[in-house]
Amino acid sequence: MEQIIKVKSLAKFFGNYPALEDVHFEVNKGETFGFLGPSGSGKTTTIKILTGQLLATSGDAFVFNQPTASLNKAKYRRKFGVLTDNSGLYDRLTIYDNLKLFCDLYDVPAKRINNVLEMVNLENEQKKMVSKLSKGMKQRAQLARAFLHEPELLFLDEPTSALDPANSKHIYDGLRELTKGGTTIFLTTHDMHEAETLCDRVAFLHKGKIQLLDEPKKLRRQFSDSSLQVLLKDGRELLLPGGPNGAKALYEHMQADKVVSIHSNEPTLGDIFVGITGRELV
Amino acid sequence: MTFSMKRVLAIFNKDLKDLSKNMFVSTSILMPLVLAAIYGRMAEDLSIESYYLVINLAFTMTATFIQCAIIAEEKEKNTLRGLMLSPATIPEIFSGKSLVAFLLSIVTIVVSSIFMEYYPENVALVAVAIVVSTLFYIALGTLLGLLARSVVEASVIIMPVVFLLGFGSFIETLMDKYPILHFAEYLPNLQLIEFATKVQAGSGLTDVWSHLSVITAWFLIVSFLTIVIFKKKEIDA
Structure with missing residues (x-):
């Protein structure tokens, strides 16, 4: 499989402070790769x-x-798009005028503006001055600018941090459409729901080091203790262990027709992160 | 390396729209124009120094200050990063970002000259010197804008430039008393005054090329420094 990003033994120190240490990973073409970690863990440094x-x-x-270091050539800059907290917009211009500038810089026809604004749910706001936009609308406009030129690779640094759930869902749908078209996405987030929804593989970054890297499904399975959560008709919730003892208890409850629901007790990505680092993802 | 006029004009059009809604631009242009209007009514026949006091002020206020503020604002609002990460090359970004300040400077100088009734003996020769000077002052504005962290900081660091290059002709009067100030003879503003004085006295290109060369050298040095600083800002260490 073609690898779009390859990172080997990467380290970045700011003075004596290690922002990144011995980081290794690859990102395959067409996948959405999640870089997860709390603020200050080195996610934005990696994107930069x-x-x-x-x-x-x-x-x-x-x-x-x-x-x-050689990505400053125009032919490479056309191939990637970036959304970071420093992707500024021109406040005194409309959303349309902001995007029109980048259409001209990337040689993209202006009709593409409507498509990307639809993807971020801003198609009716394009004549609005950026200075009059809410934080969430600005973030969506920045996102529209990041994939205006249909890049092969998208770097998204916490793309929905300022969005409400409805708009986040709209963005997730748009990003899924992009990956269907072959776009590779490198996504940083501390939103575990976002990671589980979008990412094919995730890496947990903590104190500048990758602690875990795999598919979300495999990580959940790896950290699952095979216990079951059982809800009974009398309102009690039981946590039954895996193995013969749990199976026997479950069988008895089912025989007595007491069971409402049974769920596997898989941890969320957030639970796994807390388990291995001892801190929350905020 | 390619050079796309489409990208240059895109940046220019954006700046034109953006700056038409920006108060500091109109107020910066007004100062030399008001001074020119007052000077024009003060005396029948002004000296070359008086004409160029206004013209040099127009350079510092329109070319340098506006350019410096434009670049500083791009940095402050993180929009310069967007241009740096786009396919636009350094010459395209600099050309596009300089066009507004260039046109405003030329218009301000022409209108100021009309207000003061300054009609050079050799318009073509003076025009060349004005254009080269404008390029120098814009390059200086770009350099200072890249060094400033905000528009407020830009308006502070521009002050010594306005004093030294805008009102620099006052330094000439102090040179006899303080010989150390003779270095100022090589400043582009005083070279321009020398140039214009000789042209007004009937000199041709062969007599004034040295002054034009000094101004051009200033432009090249400042442009080189600007590109070095821009490249440093492109990639953080």
Whole structure:
């Protein structure tokens, strides 16, 4: 499988502070790769290094098989889009005028503006001045700008942090459409629901180091204790252990027709993160 | 490296729309125009120094200050990063970002000259010097804008430039008393005054090329520094 991003032994120090240490991972073409971690764990630093905005202290980072330091060439810049907290918009211009500028810079026809605004649910707001937009609307406009030129690779740094659930869902649908079309997404988030909804694989970043990396499904299975949550008709909730003892207890409750529902007791990604790092994802 | 006029004009059009809604632009242009209107009514025949006091002020206020504020605002609002990450090349970004300040400066200088009734003996020669000077002042504005962290900071760091290059002709009067100030003779504003004085006295290109060369050298040095700083800002260490 073609690898769009390859990172080997990457480290970044700000003074003596290690923002990233010995980070290794690859991102395959067409997948949505989630980089999960709390604020200050090194997620934005990684995006900045991968987009050629920041130099690593040591290690190698390749995007499109190119060292990230050489990504300043126009032919590579056309191939990726970035949304970070510093993706500013021009306040005194409308959403349309902001996007029109980037259409011209990327040689994209202006009719594409309507498509991307539809994807972020802003098609009726395009004549609005950016200074008059709410934080969530600005974030959606920035997102529209990031994939305006239909990039092969999208870097999204907490893309829905300012959005309400309805708009987040709209964005998730749009991002899924993009991946169906072959776009690779590198997503950072501390929203576990977002990670579970969108990501094919996730990496847990804590204190600049990757603690775990796998598919969400496999991670949940790996950390599952095979116990079952059983809700009984009398309102009691039981946690039955796996194995013969749990099976026997469950059988007895079912025989007595007491069971309302049975759920496997798989941990969420958030539970796993807390379990391995001892801290919450905020 | 490619050079796309489409990208240059896109940045120019954006700046034109953006700056038409920006108060600091109109107020910066007004100062030299008001001064020119007052000077024009003060005396029948003004000296070259008087004309160029207004013209040099127009350079610092219109070319340098506006350009400096434009770049500083792009940095402050994180929009410069968007341009840096786009396929636009450094010459395209600089050209696009300089066009508004260039046109405003030329218009301000022409209108100020009309207000003061300054009609050079050799318009073509003076026009060349004005254009080269404008390019220098814009490059200086870009450099200062890249160094400033905000528009407020830009309006502070521009002050020594306004004093030294805008009102620099006052330094000439102090040179005899303080010989150390003779370095100022090589400043682009005083070179422009020398240039214009000689042209007004009937000199041709062969007599004034040295002054034009000094102004051009200033432009090249400042442009080089600007590109070095821009490239440093492109990638953080």
